[in-house]
Amino acid sequence: DAKTTQPPSMDCAEGRAANLPCNHSTISGNEYVYWYRQIHSQGPQYIIHGLKNNETNEMASLIITEDRKSSTLILPHATLRDTAVYYCIVISYPSGTYKYIFGTGTRLKVLA
Amino acid sequence: SQTIHQWPATLVQPVGSPLSLECTVEGTSNPNLYWYRQAAGRGLQLLFYSVGIGQISSEVPQNLSASRPQDRQFILSSKKLLLSDSGFYLCAWSAGRAEKLFFGSGTQLSVL
Numbered sequence: 001d002a003k004t005t006q007p008p009s010m011d012c013a014e015g016r017a018a019n020l021p022c023n024h025s026t027i028s029g030n031e032y033v034y035w036y037r038q039i040h041s042q043g044p045q046y047i048i049h050g051l052k053n054n055e056t057n058e059m060a061s062l063i064i065t066e067d068r069k070s071s072t073l074i075l076p077h078a079t080l081r082d083t084a085v086y087y088c089i090v091i092s093y094p095s096g097t098y099k100y101i102f103g104t105g106t107r108l109k110v111l112a
Numbered sequence: 113s114q115t116i117h118q119w120p121a122t123l124v125q126p127v128g129s130p131l132s133l134e135c136t137v138e139g140t141s142n143p144n145l146y147w148y149r150q151a152a153g154r155g156l157q158l159l160f161y162s163v164g165i166g167q168i169s170s171e172v173p174q175n176l177s178a179s180r181p182q183d184r185q186f187i188l189s190s191k192k193l194l195l196s197d198s199g200f201y202l203c204a205w206s207a208g209r210a211e212k213l214f215f216g217s218g219t220q221l222s223v224l
Contacts (some may be wrong), residue, residue: 030148034212034213038156041200041218041220042217043202043204043215043216043217043218044156044202044213044215045215046212046213049212050207076152087155087156096205099158099160099171100146100206100213101154101158101163102148102155102157102158103155104154104155105155
């Protein structure tokens, strides 16, 4: 399984863009990059995912490097409610299903 | 629309007692089902996943077991709880290949 590496914590000023990096240097060609976030004492919430191309939705943008060895999640205008732990994961495919292996994530703190 | 139910929300159990946590999914058929555990201040650990009725894959050898008696029901059990079984237990489901994971609200288990 491709593993991911994320910084343990980051701070971001409210209203500014939050750029959360993820390293997945051993990713395989058919593996997707997914991002989730977990607000304290809740289940993680899906944010966005991608394979090769950059993606954007109403929550965030995902930038994947051309060699696919790293990616960046961008929250364009961070709010206090974006304070959470952000997980970058890579999907493997054994036995007809996907195993979703989460690392320790990045704890983002949005400052007023 | 699909929903996932997980109960109870909190549980306090003595060491050596049995455990049964239940998770059900509504609004979809043949989901992939997952059990995760999160120790305090730690990341998510995949415990079990299932691709169909009676099909269980275990990720980490431990004091726990899982069963899937019905298509949309996933049960986490233990015959005798240990102190180390304390944590936040999360059930999740996905529709299949490279699909989003949807999490339940979790069960906070304290073993005393």
